Structure formats: structure tokens, C-alpha cells
Amino acid sequence: MMTDHKPDPALLARAETLVEALPYMQRYAGSTFVVKYGGHAMGDADAAEDFAEDVVLLKAVGINPIVVHGGGPQIGAALKAQGIESRFIDGLRVTDAATMKVAEMVLSGAINKEIVSWIQAEGGRAVGISGKDGRLVTATKIQGPHDLGLVGEPDDIDTRLLDTISRAGMIPVVAPIGGGADGQTYPINAANFAGALPLATGAERLFLLTDVAGVLDKEKRLLTDLTPPQIAGLKADGTIYGGMIPKLQTCIDAVEGGVDAAVILDGRVPHAMLVEIFTKAGAGTLVRAA
Amino acid sequence: MMTDHKPDPALLARAETLVEALPYMQRYAGSTFVVKYGGHAMGDADAAEDFAEDVVLLKAVGINPIVVHGGGPQIGAALKAQGIESRFIDGLRVTDAATMKVAEMVLSGAINKEIVSWIQAEGGRAVGISGKDGRLVTATKIQGPHDLGLVGEPDDIDTRLLDTISRAGMIPVVAPIGGGADGQTYPINAANFAGALPLATGAERLFLLTDVAGVLDKEKRLLTDLTPPQIAGLKADGTIYGGMIPKLQTCIDAVEGGVDAAVILDGRVPHAMLVEIFTKAGAGTLVRAA
Amino acid sequence: MMTDHKPDPALLARAETLVEALPYMQRYAGSTFVVKYGGHAMGDADAAEDFAEDVVLLKAVGINPIVVHGGGPQIGAALKAQGIESRFIDGLRVTDAATMKVAEMVLSGAINKEIVSWIQAEGGRAVGISGKDGRLVTATKIQGPHDLGLVGEPDDIDTRLLDTISRAGMIPVVAPIGGGADGQTYPINAANFAGALPLATGAERLFLLTDVAGVLDKEKRLLTDLTPPQIAGLKADGTIYGGMIPKLQTCIDAVEGGVDAAVILDGRVPHAMLVEIFTKAGAGTLVRAA
Amino acid sequence: MMTDHKPDPALLARAETLVEALPYMQRYAGSTFVVKYGGHAMGDADAAEDFAEDVVLLKAVGINPIVVHGGGPQIGAALKAQGIESRFIDGLRVTDAATMKVAEMVLSGAINKEIVSWIQAEGGRAVGISGKDGRLVTATKIQGPHDLGLVGEPDDIDTRLLDTISRAGMIPVVAPIGGGADGQTYPINAANFAGALPLATGAERLFLLTDVAGVLDKEKRLLTDLTPPQIAGLKADGTIYGGMIPKLQTCIDAVEGGVDAAVILDGRVPHAMLVEIFTKAGAGTLVRAA
Amino acid sequence: MMTDHKPDPALLARAETLVEALPYMQRYAGSTFVVKYGGHAMGDADAAEDFAEDVVLLKAVGINPIVVHGGGPQIGAALKAQGIESRFIDGLRVTDAATMKVAEMVLSGAINKEIVSWIQAEGGRAVGISGKDGRLVTATKIQGPHDLGLVGEPDDIDTRLLDTISRAGMIPVVAPIGGGADGQTYPINAANFAGALPLATGAERLFLLTDVAGVLDKEKRLLTDLTPPQIAGLKADGTIYGGMIPKLQTCIDAVEGGVDAAVILDGRVPHAMLVEIFTKAGAGTLVRAA
């Protein structure tokens, strides 16, 4: 392998990569990171494995990840398979009792446990729960101009179960569902759900894994750092629009509530989270207080 | 309400009931009870409420209940709704990948979370998990004369997650699913699953809540106490047959493995568990070592 | 016992009684209750057993009871038996050194240990102490128009011993005696003594078990709920008078100091405490902040 | 006070005394010492103060003392004062229910709390209990040729309460009374009672404070060290006789049960315990395994 | 040893000395004492043994001593032995890199470990560290009219390592060296170093062991108690001058920062610390807030 003490350059490069990650490990040891993992990214087995490796690595270096997942496409497919038709208002699905039951079953029974399996496969110890478990998220019916039925938003967060799981060396994986004080079950938009956790858990970072590269300027170049005022400007001039607006609002809310940074990342890029966390390069768009 | 010190007889009777339960509370304080709740009993809202009250009361008096549920009828209905046909061998459903996915979704995503909701409604703090979570149950494919597909049996139990939840003052509700060392997901017969927990958790009692009154003799009278040798005799003379045989085998295994007692109870009887635990009368059929 | 699933109505009623107590168990789990048990009620073996059962039941469902007892009649009898004559001023016994020694001996050596025996007989683990033990109550000589000798009042409370005993799963039973900073031993009026504990221990309830039904209105009907202003009114119009006045003052002090509620209960009524705590009906007179 | 660095010889001598005690402090830090304090020595206020100082000093240097006291003379006086006559068999008092009640009252209510006061006066935190408290000593009626009535012997020791008190930085003071499984209260000979504690508590030393100098040889010289075989010899030749025989038997039982040493000390000698523990000289008669 | 119960007067005197120390043990139990031990006093083996005994005795009675040592003379000798010449400015040695290395080696490698050996010889468990270890003291280069080179002053104190050692029943012995945020190593004046610890550790006392008797008045009589205003007066009238001024400033800083008292003691006087701590007489000059 070596004569005298000339090391194999490839091995040396690998060791140096570990060493370069060291300052980030030290900085984040003991921190909590909330990671929102979108339903769109779930079809790809390689991406799933990459994502699970990232989460397990965070745990191994002393960070406490909390995974929140979505599942919109899968719920749509299941409704279709069962012949349940949906009514839409302004493009939003109205959720009646039957739809809610399918949504819960898909989120808590299929996607949630699939992510658990991925994480276990990488040597982690995941625990799949929903916001109903341990009274984690008390939800109220979302209010608005139109009645969307059984759609909730987080009203009260009790982090005891999350803390218990994390302290036991395990990784919570959370389906975005809350229990109402009225006993009703409410599906919640996954980004809303994830956005409510950092403040309650004292998390230092919020990651939104999506299927876009991040916020792009008008020339389609990635904007790597933004502050709330800059976002307001980009919204005003039309650079930001559509589905990116609520994502950025979730980031702004988190940052203004005290979280260090919220990051919109491309979940399709292999190990985007590791690159973002453990290298100077970063990835995606990071939102930080002005 | 009273003149001088003559108490209201109705209130006095209620106080005395509490006092009569005291010796049982003292005897079981700190114990773990595994409760298997069958899918057959789940349609009835009143029975559900009664069951949840029983579980929450156990927790309130210092017992740690672990609920394991089944879901056969609901899985059958879901398969039918999705138009998935099943092949049967000797009356047992062959479980292919699609069937397994439906089974997991129904068990972990529908029934599990419904029981969680019931328990929360009674003021408890339930946590719905499956045997995959926290690597609770490592399963292997069940062996037998015929290949039933993805049906597992418990191979290794790691109780860390159950202990963590119970010590945090919460109630674990467990769907009977295990993760294989091969990464595969295996549904497991709920009674088998529940029967594997007492030895691993050091539980003192195993309750099998079913939809029969217990073991009946040939005159259809309830047999309230049985030992393994007596069961062997009743099996030999045909008093016990059919679905009761595996239930009793689960009891025998638990008792021979060190559990104090295993009880077959009628889950349709309101508060059957409370009667069994907190009164001299008892309920159902209790199996104890000879 | 049953055919099919029709339960025995008597057993069902008992189970339902337990279930009705559940919300109260949940509400008071982890709370501390101070219970003053008067010397007048101590002659009756049945009442003693009832009282002990009540205390042990509280402990079994997660409440921490602290029992404070009196002993006036027993001290009088012991003084008489030993031929020690007492001088009275305005009906109050002057306590010289010999009288104090008899009082301490009767309170700490007879009544205290008798209550301990009762509680042990019901399966509890009682620890009989006085306010001198562990420096629980530092007393000063009571001041007033006449010198009553060695009669004290609580000056400083150090709850460390009570906390230690309660956390060890045991039940403190306390004789109303304090040690002075001067090394002197001072008997203290039991209601005064009990009234000083809730604020120091953070107790949520104070119970005064007496030999009257509670506060009665002019038609001798029980007044079940009172506030300090209402009490002032009843005192002004003569409805409340005599020995009830200091009892109510103890309740007012406790409530104004932050305790949720203070209750005057008839200790002769079997299980009055359980009825008060675990049913909607309640018993006796409850004093709550206006 | 000093010029240059010549110290005051008196102060220096005091410092050196502390230093000479250091090896003994190190050797016994964390140990438990059971100290039996006889009723005979209790009349003398100076001796009481000395004894209390010794006990508090042990606690201050990290030893856990457990004080067990007697009270024979005081019980006799109280019986006489109340006109209760005693029947004697072979010089032993027959204990009927009335006698037992007086004995408990004197032991638990008078002597026990007086010792507590002494210890508090020296800055210690004492907790006066009897063997009934916390189910410390379960007693059975003593068996013998004659029925002595309600006299017990220790049958089972549960040290949880002692451990709880000691770990809380407090000093248990124990009246020699046990509770029977039958609910009966049994006074126990104080030396018997004390002798049962070392094995149960893992104590390293047992001290019997008496009103004799120790074991004397035929020339009335103190024998400072004895082994069980030597004691057998001295008993055979009549050097040891009378009340010294049960005292030595208690020592032999303790030593043969695993205690390092049992010491018979003269409680009338000021600070005899300190001299025994913290100097090479020792005091009294020390019994050690052969 | 004794006839009847007349004690040996010499032994009794020793016991009484222990008892007289008791109030001081009680008062200081659980406290932290910072002890600065000067390099001048280190040549004398007897004094070293006395000092070590004092420190170990403090630990044995529940006080947590933290020893900080100097080493000026020994550093001078080592520099001379290695032929390293020093430049002096206003009598202060300029510390270049070579000098610093010798200083660290002598302080951390010779004196520090010698004190550790002394303390172990008396049965203590010492841990020799410097301010660099565990980031205990972050230092900055001392500022002043002249550049003295690598001489530091404490800038930030992180007491975690001291707490860890003390709680483990061990005695920290600290060389006065700090690590700069710049990675540089800085020797620090031992009195400055010791003076910075009490506030950070919550110590109740600071002892400066020197080679003078304390503060003397103009008639060379020891001043046993001083307040900051009195010190100001004595400085103004020339009673205090020279090397005593920085020592007293260290005391004033400690006292004004919240420490109970700071004491200048003659380290050459045998057991001066014990006399100061455990007798009414005291020793040296004690500085207390006005």
C-alpha cells in the first residue's frame, strides 16, 4: 500500500474531506434540524437512499434531525385508485371525511413507514409518528374565504414526544397530521407543519427539500442567500411567484421566529443536505434574518 | 346533600368501589400489561370508547399498557375496494407485495391512528407505531408447507422504543408489522406479535381481547381458569377447536415463558379488562402455569 | 358468569365508577394534597380504616397526600390519667413544660404511630414524623393578650423531608409540633400547622377533616361552595360563628396564598375525601378564591 | 497573634488533632455506622450534648450514622406514673396491650423526639422514626418458654426509609418498635433491634453505648479487643456474665454476619465514640472476627 | 485505659477539638475554596506535607478546594540552569518564546505534579492541570506601558473542567497558564490567576498563602480584619506598600465581586489554613466587604 510514508492520494483526499467537515460537526453538535421532505421526490429509490444516508449521518455526528414528509401525489393516486372523486376550489382539493381517511392512511401508513424503512436500511433507528401521536400537534380547521373541509393548521405544539425520541438516539419521522381539540383528525400542509416545529423545538435550521434548485433570479441563476427584505423586493418585481411564495413565507416565519437559517434545497440533487451543511460551498437558497 | 353525617348511599357505593380496586392497583403498580385488541371489535364506537377508557385508567394507576391491534377485516375490505384479488391456500391469504402494502397502510395508517385518537379522547397520550419503528420487531418470513408470501413472524424484539414511550408517561399502540433484516416489510399475525412481547418486555400479563366470551366447556359454560395440561386435555377431547387453538397456544407460550397469566377476554363486553383486573370476579378465561 | 357478551350489571357498574374517576385522577396526578385529620374522629375503628384507605388510594393514583393530625381529646385524657392539672385562660389550656411533654408524647408517640399503623394495614408505606424532624417546622411562641405558655405557631417551613418521603413513594404523617430556634419544643394547633403547609409544599388542595358536615346556612343546609367575600358576609350576619371561624380562616389563608381550593369535610362520613375528589357531587364546603 | 511565622502552639495542636483524624475520615467516608444508645445514659444533659455532637460530626465527615435508642427506665417510670402494674417472669416484664401502648408512647413520642432535639441543637438534621415507619422492621412475637406478651423480635428489615433519610443528608433516629404482619405493634429489645440493622444496611460498624466501661478481665482491666472464640473462653471461665452476655452475643452476630467490628463503649465517657473512631487509642471493647 | 468512666484527658481534648471544628464544617460544607500557594514556600518538605494535609482535610469534610500554585523562583533557577538570560524592564522579566517554554515546563511539569504527589501522599486524589486544559482560562496578552512579551491575564473562565474534577471527589491543582484565542500559550501571574477563579466558580473564600505573616501595622502588629476602605487608608498613609499592594488588590477584587472573604495567610506557619478555617482565632489578614 505504501512505501515509506507516502500515502495513497485517494485515501488522503477522503480523510481530508472528513476533516473539512469537522468545524461544521462541532458547530452543530447537539442542534436540532427540521427537514421537510416533499412527496414529489419519493419515487426515486436512489434519491431515497441518499436522503436516508444524509439523515443518518446527521444523527451520527450529534445532530438531531426531525423529518417531516408530504405526500400530495400519493394521496391523489390513492383517491383515484379507490374511485373517490375530489372537488377543487381555486385549485385546492376539498377534503371530506372519506378523503381525509385516505390521506391519513397514505401519509401515516404508507409514506411514513417507507421513510422509516429507508432510514433503518442505513443503520438508523427511525420512529414514524404523526402529529396526533403524543399530542404533538393540536390542529384547528384552516380558515379562509372558501370552506376546504377537513384541512388543518398547527395551533399548539407539544414537543415532549419528539424530545423523548431524539434523546433515545432515534430519529422521528412525522406525517403532517394533527388532532383537533374536537377529536377530529386534520391533514395539514407539510410545509406549514414543518414550519411550525423549529420554534417549538428550538431547532437551529429548517430545510425544505423540494424539486426545484432553489430561488432563481430572472436569468435563472441560483440565489444562494436571501433576507426577508430581499425576498419582498423579488416578490414585488415578479422574480418570485407561484409555489415558491408559500415556501419562502415558511422560511421567513421560521427565521423571524428565531431560527438561524431556513434553506430551500433541491431534493433531487444527491446529498444536497450534506453539501449544504458540511461544506463552505452550500447548496440551494438560504434565508437568514436581515 | 346530607344532614349530619349520613352519606349519600350512591356516592358511598362509588367510593367503596374505588377502595375495592386498591389492592389490585397496589399489586400491579409499575407492571407492564400487553393488550391485544382484535380488528373484529373495532366497528363499535361505544366499545372503542370503553376500551380506550380502560387503557387510560391502567396508565393512571401506574400500570404500563402496551396495545397491539389487528385488522384482518379492514384489510380485506381495503383490498376489495382497490380491486386487489387474493389467492388463498387452506383458507390463508397469500400476501404479495401489493397486498402487503395495503395491509401496512390499513394497519399503520388507519387502525393504528384511530386507536390513538380514541385514547387521546380519554385524556391519555398515545403513540402509534409499528414493529418497524425503532427496530422493535425484526421479522423473518414465516416457514411452512405452503409459501404464503410476505407473512412474517417475530424473530428478535428490541424493547427500547416501548420502554422510552412508557417511561415518558405515554401509551404505545403497535401495528403488527415487522421489518426484516433483508429490508423487507412483513405483516405478522396480531396474536403472534402480541404473544412475543411479554417475555421481551417483562410484562406480567397478556390480554387477548376477542369477540368470544372465552373458552367454553361442552355445555357452553365459561371456563374461568385453565392450565396448560388442562388445555391439552380439552383439545384432545374436542372441547377446544378452531380459532381458539392458536389463541390458547399464544397464552401457553407466554405463561411458559414466565408471564404471570394470560387472559382471553370478550372485547365486546364493556370494560371487560377493568372487571378482570380490578375485581375478584374476573372475566374471560385466565391461563396460568400448572 | 356470562353468556354471549352480556356483562354482569353489578360488575359493569363498578367498572364505570372507576372510569368516572379517571378525569379526576388525570387532573390531580402529581399534585400534593394536605389533609388535616382531627383528633375527634379517631375513636372509631371503621372511620379510621376508611380514612386510611382514602389516603392510600390517593397515593396509588399518583397524588401525594401529607397527613397532619390533631389530638386534643387524647392529650386531655393523658393529662388527667397522669394527674396533671391544667389552668385555663378564656377556655384555652395553659401549656407548661410538663403539659408540653405529655402533649408531645401523645401526639408523636401514640396518635401519629396509630395512623401509621392504619395506613400500613391498607398497604401504604407511611412515615410518622413531627414538625421537629428534619427541621420541617421552625416554631415561635404564639403571641397574644395572655401568656399561654409553650404553644407555638409555624414560623418557617423547610419541606425537604416531606419531599424526600413523598418522592420515595411513602406517605408522611405529621404530628403538629415544631422546634424553636431556641431549642424549645412547641405544640401547635393542628389546623394552623396544616394551613401552613400548602404554600410551602405547593399543594393544590387542603382538606380539613372535622366532625361537622361543613358550613351550614341558617336553615342548616350545607353550603357547598364559598369564596372569601361570601365568608365575610356570613360571618357578619352571624351564620358562621364559634369554632368554624378559625377553620374558615385557615381555608381563606390557604386560598389567598395560592392553593386551588380548601375543603372542610365531615371526617365521620365514610370516604368523604374520595367522594369529594373523585365525583362531581363533591362533599363538604369548598372554599375557592373569589 | 504571631510574629514572623511562629504559630500559637495551642492552635497548632488543634490543627494537628484534625490532621490526625484525617486517615480515619478517609477510611470511613461513605460508611454506615449503627449506634445503639441506651436509655440509662439519657438523664445527663452534658452526656446528651456530647453524644449529639459525636453523631453530627460523623455525618459532617461523610459517615452515615443510624441511631437506635432504648428506654427501659423511662418506660418503667411512665407505667408507674399511670398506675399500671407489671407482672414479671424471671425478671422480665410481661407486656400487655396497655403496657405496649405506654412503651410505644414513651419510646416514639418522648425519648425519640428528645434525641432528635439534641441533634438539631448541634446543627444536624435528625428524623425520628420507629421500626413501624416505612415498614422498616417487620416483627414477630418473641418465642420462649414463657409468654411475655407483646414483645417482638425483628423478622424482616426493609432499609428503604433509612437509605432515603441518609441520602437526603439527614440522620435517622429509630425507636425499637416493629409492626407485625398481623397489624400488631411490638416493642423490641433495643440491642436486638440495633443488632439486626448492620447486615441489612451494609453498615461497617455497630456501636453499643452502655453504662459500663466495656468488657473487664478478672482484674477489672479493660479488654480492648476480643474475637468470638476469646469471648467463648471468657464466658466459660466466668469472666463474662450477666447483662454483658447478650451484649456480646449481639456483637458476635453482627461480626459473623459480615460487619467489620462491633464495639461496646461507655456512653458516660464524653465523646467516647469520637475517641474510638478517630484516634489510634480506641475506647471500650472491640469485637472482630477471629 | 480507663477505670470506671474517667476518660484519658489527652484523648478527651482531641475529641473536643474535633467538636469545636464542627460548626465550621457545617458552615462550609459544599463550598468551594480557592487556595493560591506561592512558589516561595515550596522548598520545605514539612511545610509541603502540612499544606497537603490541610487541602485533603478540607475535601474530607465536604469543602471543594481548588489549588493554584506559582513558581517564580523555580522558573528563574531553570532559566539560569539552561543558560537563558532574561531582560528586565522596571524589574519585570520580559518573556520571550524560549522563556515561556521553560516557564510552562517548570509550572506544569515540575511544580504542578509535585503538589499532586504531596496530596496523593496524604490520601487525596489530585488532578494537576493548567489553565489551558479544558479551555479553563482563555488569556490575552497583558497590556501596559512596556511590552513584557508573552505574559497573559485571564480573559474568560470556563469552569466546566474544575466542576467535573471536584464533583468526581478529586482536587484540582492548577498551573497559572492560559491559552490565547490566538493559540499562543501565556504564563499568568499566579495571584491574578487565582483571583479570577472565585467569581467564576462561585467560591466562598480565596486564600493567598504567602511568605509573610499578613498585613502589619506600623508597629508590626498583625491586622487581622480589613475592609476595602481601610485598605485604601493604609495605602494612603504608607502602612501598606510594595508587594502587599497587588495581593490586597486581588483580595479587594474578589470581595467586591461577591466572595465572602479573602485571606492573606503565612504559608510557612504549619496548618495556617486549618487554624483560619476551623477555629475562632483565625490567622493572617482577612479582607471582607465594608
Place this chain on the structure above:
Amino acid sequence: MMTDHKPDPALLARAETLVEALPYMQRYAGSTFVVKYGGHAMGDADAAEDFAEDVVLLKAVGINPIVVHGGGPQIGAALKAQGIESRFIDGLRVTDAATMKVAEMVLSGAINKEIVSWIQAEGGRAVGISGKDGRLVTATKIQGPHDLGLVGEPDDIDTRLLDTISRAGMIPVVAPIGGGADGQTYPINAANFAGALPLATGAERLFLLTDVAGVLDKEKRLLTDLTPPQIAGLKADGTIYGGMIPKLQTCIDAVEGGVDAAVILDGRVPHAMLVEIFTKAGAGTLVRAA
């Protein structure tokens, strides 16, 4: 940085390196590794930084490293600088009192603290101690045909201080010196010293960082895996000789005592430890039980 979701290949490679290390992090989390760092490798600042990074990285991923260092060359230089001449027997230096003092000063005061500084510079929290501290290593004079003076070998290991430091999140750095029961200080060969720690601490790995590539065969190719029998063979045929023999003996002792593996590594190779621990490739010669 990216268009669409094509990642920067360099960043991806770095992320993948972290992921490849994950199984090793999981396998060794919570383990203790003893690392012997030789004095020969200490002159090179780059190597020092690499070594410190490796140690801090181990700690960051949950491994507890214990660093033991040598210092032969530095001691020789210091003796020479101080003009202390050494006598040699068979090439071994005879250690008189003066030599021992220089050795301790260099080891504990110079090298030890330099390694501490390196580790702090990489963000770790190091604590530099010697085997004397906390009575970690009790040494006895080494026995042999010639009297080598004050040279010791480990006789008894008390790991309490090491455990305390590691549990506090800090990294112990240990100079190879022991304290004799006779109060004498004994330098110990660093490999001997390090070799004694794994069994006492329950370490899973022992690393000997040297200035050779590992064990070479006769063709100078590195032998990457050896068992004790293989080593015996290589010694017999002369492949292994000289200074490698005691190094391998240390490995054999450790492995036969229960350690998983002992590794001889080239400390001059950058990050050799990381390569060995976190890649499949390995580095140096690993000794494992046959």
C-alpha cells in the same frame, strides 16, 4: 452553482466520502480508542495538526479517544541542555533522581501541554494529565537483570479520572508517568503505558503511531493483518526484529486481553488514523486474535 439538478461533482464526491464513513461511525459510536503518539513524530507542525484533527474528529463522531504520548528524543535533548550526563546499560538509559525530574518536566510540562494546545486549536477540549493524576496509574520499579533506576511499569490502573474526563466531552492526553505506592514518581515506557490502558478502560482499539510504515515482510511489503501465531512465525524467521518486537508484544498483550484489534500505524502519514478507521482500505498493520 448548478442548473437544474446536476450537482457539482467535486461536492458530490465529498458528500459520498462522508457517507462511506457512516458505517464506521455507527460501529464505533461510544467506543474508547487508546492512541499512543510517539515522541519521534512531534517535530513536524503539519503532522501535529493532522494528528489533532484526527483525534477531534473521533470525538465529534462519538468515539472516546485517549491519547498517550512518549517523549524520548525531547528528554534526551533537555538532559543535554542541562548538562546532565546519562549512564547507559545495554543501550538503556539509567534514570537517577535528576534524570527523572527532567523526564517528568519534559513529558508533563512540555510535550503533554503542546498536544493539548494542538487539540484545542482544532476545536477539541483536551485535558493534559499524567498517570499520577487521580491515581490513574500506580507504578512499580521495573525489575530486570540490571538496575535501571527510577523506571516503572504499570501495576494498577484506576480509570475513574479518564472516565470522568471522557464523559464530560473532553479528551484526555496522558503523559506516561506513574506514582508508586511508595510516593516515588516513575517514568514508564509510553508503549507499555498505553498497552495497559485498553483492558482497564474497556477500549476496543489500540493504535500505536510510530515512525515506520508498519510490519514489513522480507520484500519490504507492508503486512496489513497479523495474528499472534503469525507474529511468532515472523519473529522466528527473523522477519521481525529490533524495536518492532516490543511494539508487537504490546499489540499481542492487548489483543489477548480482549481488545478487538491493535494497529501499528505510520504517524508520519497524514491522517493515517482516519484512513484506518473510516475506510475499507485500512493503513498500517492490524493485529487481531487468531
